[in-house]
Amino acid sequence: MVSGKEVLVGPALFLLALISYSEGIIGGREAAPHSRPYMASIQVPEGDEMKHECGGFVIADQWVMTAVHCMPNGPNGRKVVLGAHSLSEPEETKQTFDILELHNHPGFSIENYNNDIALIKLDRPFIASEAVKPVVFLRTGGTNPDTDEDVETAGWGSLDNLESRPDKLKEVVVKVIRSTRCARSDYFGMKFTNNMMCAHKQCSDPCDQPHKVEDSCDGDSGGPLLYNGIAVGITSNGGKKCGQVKKPGIYTIISHYTEWIDSTMGLQPAATAPRAAE
Template structure:
């Protein structure tokens, strides 16, 4: 897990999540970089955001690459790759994770998936200091595309997943959605409220971007 942090009032504050996919690359969500990546730091190996932990490694960003077709209107193609200023030092706390590639099947409806982050714990915006993990389930695509759910905003590049009162929230964006220890999705966007039954969490399907990922990471 990566914590993408921005400087506010002289302190680094957690803004988005991400995950390590190669020794100098973190994957995240494009909407985390709408204001650019200047001054942003990437912290790997963290459990607590505030405590000094020997496992932590902090990086500057050489370059953030957002998908060229990212749409702010419905968050379609919400994927980004971040090149760190140096390679990570691999450890028990900092290691790469496998992600789903083209030609492999994504999890079906009702399959359990895991996600994690330092995002808000409720709709009042209270943030945790330590990494939180939840188990949710993939939801029916037809339902998520219904007009009383997301309608046209729900595209073929997204999957939706939630459980009653269990959801990702503000600050979890860019984090991983794992199925059988492989990252299949990137936490993208939900409704204005977290845990709302008709606005489950939306996740970018990574396997749709294999060619773009390979092209960027070859740089």
């Protein structure tokens, strides 16, 4: 005989899995329109409409970088929108693309989100403008941010744990947390690997934000983490709730994947690695 408690376990675990599926912005502010021209909105069909699901960022003429867990089972009708600030308003700057190819890293682990990096090849090259431009990403040999360094991320993800979504792009500055802390059992334990960095920002009193912790949240997955204007991470995963002190946002370290990126995009290895300014 199945007990009442056992009946509730399955739905509860399923709900937790949905809550932790992706990441978004807690705190922060609205970005200046088109000040981050590399940002991409990955949208999924919902009835006759398209709904923002994950972020991404332009890294080359026809390529967008994102997270595997955004599309683990393929594109399935999703589209990529570049040049957006408002998701709902008509903007002449917007360019919409089908996904020609999706390359999920073969080493991705759904258990701990290790190797959470994916590349999208758009169905055609984008038209470069002030609203659509690629961002430089850190390559092998480049300088990743150290503990307590300021880094920034952006997205159209949730404003809170009730999944309230913004219409316009938001951005936030957070601080890198020491890796040994994020690997502690009261943080992420064995889930945290050397392919990840974690970051958030704790507001000190008096705090000008309604949240004590500024963080990424549901819907920002796949977006960039930037250090001095260079993409060094991909928003990956965090806690079951956003803005928790011991469950900061987790970001995939891009510089660990230079060889895979070059091979996937058919590029020759670069002679020198772009370095984040110190």
